[in-house]
Amino acid sequence: MxxxxxxxxxxxxxxxxxxxxxxxxxxxxxxxxxxxxxxxxxxxxxxxxxxxxxxxxxxxxxxxxxxxxxxxxxxxxxxxxxxxxxxxxxxxxxxxxxxxxxxxxxxxxxxxxxxxxxxxxxxxxxxxxxxxxxxxxxxxxxxxxxxxxxxxxxxxxxxxxxxxxxxxxxxxxxxxxxxxxxxxxxxxxxxxxxxxxxxxxxxxxxxxxxxxxxxxxxxxFDAAPHDSHHAQPRLLEGKRIAIARDAAFSFIYPANVSLLESLGARVAFFSPLANEPVPSHADALYLPGGYPELHAATLAGNVITAASIRGHATAGKPVVAECGGMLYLLDELTDTEDRSTPMLGLLPGRAAIQKRLVSLGMQALETKFGVLTGHTFHYSSMTTPLQPESHATRAQTGAPGEPVFRSGAIVASYMHGYWPSNPALAAALFCGKPF
Missing domain, CATH: 3.40.50.300 (P-loop containing nucleotide triphosphate hydrolases)
Structure with a gap:
């Protein structure tokens, strides 16, 4: 002990x-x-x-x-x-x-x-x-x-x-x-x-x-009696997963990256703010949350990154986007000064940053692989013609939470998932499988 x-x-x-x-x-x-x-x-x-x-x-x-x-x-x-x-x-x-x-x-x-x-x-x-x-x-x-x-x-x-x-x-x-x-x-x-x-x-x-x-x-501190995190089969063996990471996309749980690696994935980071392309030969892409609204003009002008993400998505390779990562995929993002900036246009819709908190709290997503736990915390509101594939629920009340959208190879939501709570679902997301 x-x-x-x-x-x-x-x-x-x-x-x-x-x-x-x-x-x-x-x-x-x-x-x-x-x-x-x-x-x-x-x-x-x-x-x-x-x-x-x-x-x-x-x-x-x-x-x-x-x-x-x-x-x-x-x-x-x-x-x-x-x-x-x-x-x-x-x-x-x-x-x-x-x-x-x-x-x-x-x-x-x-x-x-x-x-x-x-x-x-x-x-x-x-x-x-x-x-x-x-x-x-x-x-x-x-x-x-x-x-x-x-x-x-x-x-x-x-x-x-x-x-x-x-x-x-x-x-x-x-x-x-x-x-x-x-x-x-x-x-x-x-x-x-x-x-x-x-x-x-x-x-x-x-x-x-x-x-x-x-x-x-x-x-x-007693060790856990069982450890599903390490006992999981290597469901992502050989998969190459690209992760955006910089000042615009930095809301990443270290445990999420560790889980991907323990499932067999090879992880590579790149910076949209530095106009870096998605790493070559990436099988899947993760766009985490962050502050895209603070860097919207730079992101809009970085055509090398934009072209590589669009190419990845249109090739049918999985894209997992959370919160700010999802906003980057939309048609347009508007800041609190009512300035609108075009984004990637891979998800139909627009988002606007509000002056008050829009959503905060723990949420859970029920899937065929079991429950994924996580949370939501955002100041933006989003409109889209897409119909949600599913909804998370609020932890304490069971009330409807954040919608989860699927469009082609893209899965996107405001919810930040804690992937070690459901390793099988994490593997399915990055393999483009239904959940």
Whole structure:
């Protein structure tokens, strides 16, 4: 049974500084010579980019519903066998969502660091900390870190209001040198953040003066009793799969790529933003989500990429497109300033970026191969004459979710699938088989 020191970094709500603290903590322990593995709770693509930058290793998603308990257990056990410290960044507030970060912490016995922003409060900080620590008896709180503390006097007032028995881990002052910028889908991508290395390093240096520089107690992680991810036959043996990957198409679960390779596929990446063609001899193409709306003019002008994708699709080779990848296939994409840009024209229809969130949440797709889990998160709305081949359903209510479209060799949806939840379906998609 592998064991490893582990912490889950959570908070009362979003915007408290979880990603900043987790990234700084990962780098701090790397600088101390430790091997650090970082995970992100729930479906997320942006935070993991930053956390990977800090930790030096791919960041997997842990979600009891999307990845499943056995899947989470396997990932944690594998990390525990390799690392000196496991860090898990929570999602939203500690108890938000079903399942929540608290559910994950309780299930695997991982203690929680509560990061609480002290902006605009003093002794009330202690009441918030007390509530997080005592709301559920099965969640162990390692300690509390105060963020956005304006002065030494402010820190004293906060500490004076702390309840007995709750460990004070230290505090951080607000600093532009640590702050991570945001946009409509969350944080900026790691490659777009100015001076990201120095921001993370500044946070690591600040955390070096706190109790978080000390290794926590080890947690034991059982290996999963069975592992469908590795037990699958090599259904994609010899298949060559091209994946678009750059600032416009970057919402890719590392677990999805690992699954394709474990099924026998050879994976090659290319950049539509760099006007690169689909790699030669590709048998199938994956267009993931991302920010095509921010790069629409460049994508529209990159004729080499466009011609190669059109040639791939018209040759009847499978194309799997999710969210932003699907928008790239449409006739036209309109931004929030009402500027319209022609896209590839391989799917009939148009999309427009909205100023408000259109859809968010976990979804499941029922197929003849079983259920595929995943999520949706988009600010665009789409119109198309195509009739959906099927619909996903919302995880908590069973209400209709995102449509799934098929047009020739193309399968497209707003839903981001977590392919390890259904390896047989993933193989079918990239072989162009009905599902």
């Amino acid at each position: 592998p064991s490893c020191p582990a912490l889950l970094v959570s908070a009362p709500a979003s915007g408290q500084g979880k990603t900043t603290i987790t990234a700084g903590l990962a780098l701090l322990h790397r600088q101390l010579g430790r091997r650090v593995r970082v995970f992100k709770t729930g479906p997320d693509f942006l935070d993991p980019m930053i956390l990977e930058h800090a930790s030096g290793a791919p960041v997997q998603s842990l979600d009891l519903w999307m990845a499943g308990e056995d899947g989470c257990r396997r990932l944690l056990a594998e990390a525990a066998a390799q690392a000196d410290l496991i860090l898990i960044e929570g999602v939203m507030g500690l108890f938000d969502g079903t399942p929540s970060s608290a559910d994950l912490a309780a299930r695997f016995g991982v203690p929680v660091v509560a990061v609480i922003s002290a902006k605009s409060m003093a002794q009330t900080f202690g009441a918030v900390a007390f509530g997080l620590a005592h709301y559920r008896s099965d969640v162990a709180i390692h300690g509390v870190l105060a963020n956005h503390v304006s002065s030494a006097r402010h820190a004293q007032m906060i500490q004076a209001g702390m309840p007995d028995g709750l460990r004070w881990l230290g505090h951080l002052a607000p600093s532009a040198q640590m702050a991570l910028p945001e946009r409509h889908l969350g944080l900026h991508q790691a490659g777009e953040i100015d001076q990201l290395e120095s921001r993370i390093a500044f946070t690591a240096q600040a955390l070096a003066d706190t109790a978080l520089a000390e290794l926590p107690a080890a947690v034991s």
